[in-house]
Amino acid sequence: MMTETKWRMRRYVPTMEEYMSNAVVSFALGPIVLTSLYFVEKRLLGSIVNDYEYNALFRLMSTCGRLLNDIQGFERESSEGKLDSVSLLVVHSDGSMSTGAAKEAIRRSIASCRKDLLRLVLKENSVVPRACRELFWKMCKVCHLFFSHTDEFTSPSEMVSAVNTIINEPLKQQNRNLHLSVQSDN
Template structure:
């Protein structure tokens, strides 16, 4: 409303909140295995796992949804890189964003594989799995693309399951 344009750093600082995985991940954590206490959810390790997972998802989403978001008159990390002079083109900004995406993934995996910490390993692995789900955005915006969405639904419903380590397929019943 005020027409304020955030810096790239301000945008990324809020990226974990704007991707809205909190309502999905937190309830799921209570079902993955070990009982977790409120102190675990308030631990800095939990916050860092959440921040890294959500930031990675937000940036992946921004790269693929730039055209739609820009068409709605909104800014995201791609447009901010160009607007603030960090990149000279949209394609360069998209390539440049791969660096922080890779850093978030690497740092998240490092936390997940670390033996010590307040968050139990199965819970840490949930953050990693959710981060991998975010790669839904790595090729196209499968959410807002009707063609891609239809292809994915068709694959789930109609294509036979392939057994891992086997060439056999299970018929869909």
């Protein structure tokens, strides 16, 4: 985040490669996912954590999340003077790409990253334990939930609706079924 702040303060326009190299880290899934992996796999060896495949899983998951966030947060971030992948594609196209075309190009990149991530998750004979690979995939799916239609992260009502649909409603249904089961046993 400090790098992005310095860019903004210096009015520096990074290349797309510079931006994405930093964006994977600044999206901040590392503290959430990478530490959670140690609860999934108690003996996560240094040789696994330092392996190319482990880092590729993280990079692909974070890239998907960052690009999804960029598409949904473009207007808000532009009004704040922040650069993101959408604005960088437009700026670096020298006027030949519209915002809509940039968003479509980014959607294709997201689809490609998801495909590559899923390929690693389903890979046979992987150095990274399957449960760990699945955690990367699940977090990618969470990012899609948050950012596929709107920026739910900054839209509390959308988030509440999603939580109700995914968690609260199934629990209510389960409680109703349990209650009916107890009543029929009596």
